[in-house]
Amino acid sequence: MAGIKVLELGTLIAGPFCSRMLAEFGAEVIKIESPDGGDPIRQWRVLKDGTSLWWAVQSRNKKSITLNMKDPRAQEIAKKLALEADIIIENYRPGVLEKWNLGYEQLKAINPAVIMVRLSGYGQTGPMRDAPGFGAIGESMGGIRYVSGHADRPPVRIGISIGDSIAALHGAIGALMALRHRDATGGREAGQGQMVDVALYEAVFNLMESMVPEYDHAGVIRERTGGALPGIVPSNTYTTGDGENIVIAGNGDAIFKRLMRAIGRKELADDEQLSNNAGRVARTEEIDHAIQQWCMSQQIDAALDILKAADVPASKIYSVRDMLTDPQFIARQMVEQHTYKDGTPIKMPAITPKFSETPGSTRWLGPELGEHNHEVLQALGYTDEQIALLHAEGAI
Numbered sequence: 001m002a003g004i005k006v007l008e009l010g011t012l013i014a015g016p017f018c019s020r021m022l023a024e025f026g027a028e029v030i031k032i033e034s035p036d037g038g039d040p041i042r043q044w045r046v047l048k049d050g051t052s053l054w055w056a057v058q059s060r061n062k063k064s065i066t067l068n069m070k071d072p073r074a075q076e077i078a079k080k081l082a083l084e085a086d087i088i089i090e091n092y093r094p095g096v097l098e099k100w101n102l103g104y105e106q107l108k109a110i111n112p113a114v115i116m117v118r119l120s121g122y123g124q125t126g127p128m129r130d131a132p133g134f135g136a137i138g139e140s141m142g143g144i145r146y147v148s149g150h151a152d153r154p155p156v157r158i159g160i161s162i163g164d165s166i167a168a169l170h171g172a173i174g175a176l177m178a179l180r181h182r183d184a185t186g187g188r189e190a191g192q193g194q195m196v197d198v199a200l201y202e203a204v205f206n207l208m209e210s211m212v213p214e215y216d217h218a219g220v221i222r223e224r225t226g227g228a229l230p231g232i233v234p235s236n237t238y239t240t241g242d243g244e245n246i247v248i249a250g251n252g253d254a255i256f257k258r259l260m261r262a263i264g265r266k267e268l269a270d271d272e273q274l275s276n277n278a279g280r281v282a283r284t285e286e287i288d289h290a291i292q293q294w295c296m297s298q299q300i301d302a303a304l305d306i307l308k309a310a311d312v313p314a315s316k317i318y319s320v321r322d323m324l325t326d327p328q329f330i331a332r333q334m335v336e337q338h339t340y341k342d343g344t345p346i347k348m349p350a351i352t353p354k355f356s357e358t359p360g361s362t363r364w365l366g367p368e369l370g371e372h373n374h375e376v377l378q379a380l381g382y383t384d385e386q387i388a389l390l391h392a393e394g395a396i
Contacts, residue, residue: 001027004179007085008032008062009078009102011039013135013164014119014200015091016058018171022087023061024351024360030081030376031059031367035066035396038369048344051366056338057348059366065377066370071395075100080380083111086188087175091119094129104195113186114193115178117171123199133200135163142204143211150226167203174198228288233280234259237317238292244300248291249313251277262310263294336362370396 001022008019008031016031016039023029033039039059044052067074082088082102090097097103104116118124121133139145139162140155149156174196182191214220222230227237227247234256235249250259253276260269268290273279280287295303300316307314316322323329324347336350351360373396377387390396 001025004028004087005085006030006087006089007078007081008089009097010089010091010119012041012091013058013161014167014171014198015089015117016041017165017168018091018117018119018175019062019089020058020060021168021172022175024362025355025358026360027087029062030085030372031062031064032067032069032078032081033064033369035068035370035394038064038066042369048340048346049342053346055366056340056346057366060348061361061363062367063372063376064367064370065373066396068395069100073390073395075102077377077380077396078102079107081376082107082114086115086179086182088114088116089119089171089175090116093132094118094120094124108193112193113182113188113191115175115182115196116193117175117178117196117198119167119171119198119200121200123202124195124197135161135165135167135200138163138167138200138204141201143208144204147222147224147230149224151224153224155224163200163204166207167198167200170203170206171196171198228284231281232277233284234287234291236288236291238288238295240295240298240300240303242299245317246295246300246303247315247317248295248307250291251280253277255312256280258310259291259307259312262306262312263291265290265294338362338365340365 004022004027006019006022006027006029008015008029010016010019019027019029019031031039037043039055041058042051042055044054046053067078069075069078078100079102088107098106104114104118107114107116120129121137122128122131136157139157142163144162145155145157147155148158178194178196182188182193185192211222214222229235229249229251232251235247235251237245237247240246248259250256256274257269260266268274268287274283274287298306304314304316318326324335329335332350332354334350334352335347338346338348340346346365348362351362373391374387377390377396382390387396
């Protein structure tokens with residue numbers, strides 16, 4: 001992505017995560033923040049010296065400038081940056097950018113090659129376009145909350161803001177597709193740009209497998225099934241004798257036979273009725289009970305060794321402590337070591353996916369608020385005196 005300029009107009013998770021992906025692979029990402037505290041994620045969760053540890057990851061490789069978007073002079077600066085950018089990424093409510101003269105149609109009239117990724121709760125059209133929508137709402141409306149948890153309890157959320165992150169990944173994919181189209185139709189100077197409209201609920205809905213045709217054709221509404229994968233047996237979460245949790249996926253026909261032999265249930269391995277998934281689904285409770293009984297007789301490490309020897313997919317459910325000491329994570333260099341400006345060491349997730357020729361990198365941690373004001377404004381042609389005046393008068 002070297003040579004690609006990205007302007008980020010957004011806060012919290014969906015928009016910033018989308019642009020983070022591009023920054024990790026070399027794009028120049030300029031993030032606009034409010035002078036009054038900046039992106040709220042700076043203050044979320046665990047802090048170091050008043051700034052979120054999450055910030056170091058979410059905004060790595062980005063340049064931070066502060067603009068008071070209520071000031072017409074700041075809007076003009078943002079417009080100049082937008083017209084220079086290859087990709088604009090924003091996650092405000094529909095209509096906000098238009099008030100700042102930064103809407104897609106307004107910019108397209110000046111630069112037809114502009115690409116704008118717009119992430120919002122409900123998209124840029126429809127009766128709910130103006131309603132506030134965070135990741136939790138997208139997860140609820142998009143279907144993932146309905147199937148998460150146990151049948152006898154209310155739906156639960158996954159412990160991260162997955163709706164935002166799913167939308168962000170859709171946005172990054174959309175940005176790259178739009179960039180490919182622009183370059184194929186004339187490039188930065190003469191190519192055709194477009195708007196990429198990502199609704200959080202639609203991004204979640206896109207992951208929901210066969211739910212729609214199953215309901216439409218057979219009237220089946222997929223319900224909550226706890227740790228099990230519905231309609232695919234066995235694939236569930238079990239508890240070992242030392243209180244650890246283990247996921248065992250023995251749902252392939254040959255794998256199931258190996259699993260049953262490994263846990264000492266040869267009669268189930270040889271049962272013709274259980275030789276295919278349909279037969280196993282009919283006897284789900286019996287199979288899960290047999291596996292759970294065996295798990296309770298084992299310590300987690302012993303259980304994993306036995307299943308590995310039998311070539312059965314299985315894993316302990318990892319905490320972050322497990323991840324940082326796991327040989328696979330270490331071999332794949334999935335945790336990076338960095339240092340804050342004050343010398344404090346910090347570990348963070350490495351960059352994925354892995355490329356053989358053009359891997360991504362962490363060039364710097366999340367920037368201080370307005371750290372790149374002078375650099376960015378100078379590049380736009382502003383003098384030191386002009387920058388100082390804009391700052392003194394609260395425009396930046």
